[in-house]
């Protein structure tokens with residue numbers, strides 16, 4: 001049992017108690033965060049299980065689905081509908097006046113301030129260091145414009161070989177825009193042969209070994225494997241070697257605790273529709289360390305919303321940037337998206353913030369891991385399933401990436417028909433992400449029991 005470090009937190013006696021649904025129910029009963037589940041709209045199994053739902057009883061169709069997909073799109077907080085509707089009220093009742101005179105006291109001229117402090121808390125930053133703006137990939141481009149200053153000797157960007165494709169494309173196209181051949185300018189790093197995750201030491205050795213790296217831009221939590229990188233160690237080391245260090249926190253924000261200010265991270269970008277539950281295409285986030293708050297020496301992609309608030313509406317042709325991250329805003333922010341984000345961030349704060357959520361998350365994912373290993377022991381032994389994600393809870397967030405060397409899509413379809421919503425990444429991976437804000441131990445239990453049934457259907461010879 002103690003093979004899985006996270007399990008020690010659950011204080012379970014033996015394998016039998018792990019396999020008992022009563023354990024899941026007890027863990028849910030002890031969970032002080034369980035009440036937040038009802039703050040979210042959970043789709044029914046009927047609505048998501050596809051055309052061939054697989055249920056024994058008709059009545060099961062109306063039950064909530066088992067949603068383990070918050071890594072891809074977070075569920076909707078129920079209050080979001082009310083809060084966004086208030087913006088429609090403001091618009092219909094006040095028109096342009098809503099910018100200054102807002103019936104719910106959220107004037108649009110400063111709507112971004114509704115999320116600034118929340119975002120700062122979430123990523124361990126000072127308010128001056130963060131802002132909500134644009135979308136993730138466009139913010140990566142914006143930050144590369146400012147922080148990637150290639151010279152003849154230093155002109156490379158280091159990213160993961162299996163970085164999210166958008167990051168790959170962004171880096172590649174950005175290099176091209178600067179007249180640098182991506183084949184020379186993009187340096188990628190992959191796990192060792194036979195391994196799934198990058199070793200911190202290998203990352204450091206790569207950085208030490210190539211003095212032409214100008215920018216290190218890795219992801220905080222790897223989208224494919226779920227590995228949580230050692231951000232402070234890598235940041236400090238790369239900066240010592242003369243690199244600028246930016247992080248893509250798409251899968252880290254709202255998932256793991258971050259201390260971006262203390263870690264001296266130069267910049268970071270994230271989207272908000274995954275763990276931050278802001279809705280598809282929601283407004284993204286940006287962190288720029290305080291050390292650059294008054295730095296106007298670097299080029300930036302400027303826009304009127306980055307101009308000092310005090311004289312933004314003077315419409316002067318001379319750009320006077322706001323201090324800090326806000327000075328990089330380009331357009332007036334999408335109000336519906338910003339309020340939708342605010343709604344979810346309020347719930348994060350009511351739940352006690354990221355450290356409280358993380359404590360539950362470590363238990364929940366540890367429970368998932370242990371239950372998978374015990375329930376599917378024979379399938380693990382036969383190498384029909386593997387876990388790619390690090391087993392050390394400190395080196396991962398809530399997501400576990402399962403690899404199915406053969407038949408992944410059949411397994412995925414089988415889970416789907418049971419109303420277990422997760423996602424697949426071809427060719428072989430299914431990602432399961434139990435989210436501490438709205439997932440229960442009973443969700444995890446059901447997902448694993450469904451997976452066992454599916455595995456026995458997909459690999460009938462195995463039992």
Ligand SMILES: *Cc1c(COP(=O)(O)O)cnc(C)c1O
Nearest residue numbers: 135136137164166223248250271
């Ligand atoms: C989700 C994700 C994206 C998506 O980019 P958008 O600009 O929000 O569409 C990019 N990079 C990473 C690492 C992601 O996880």
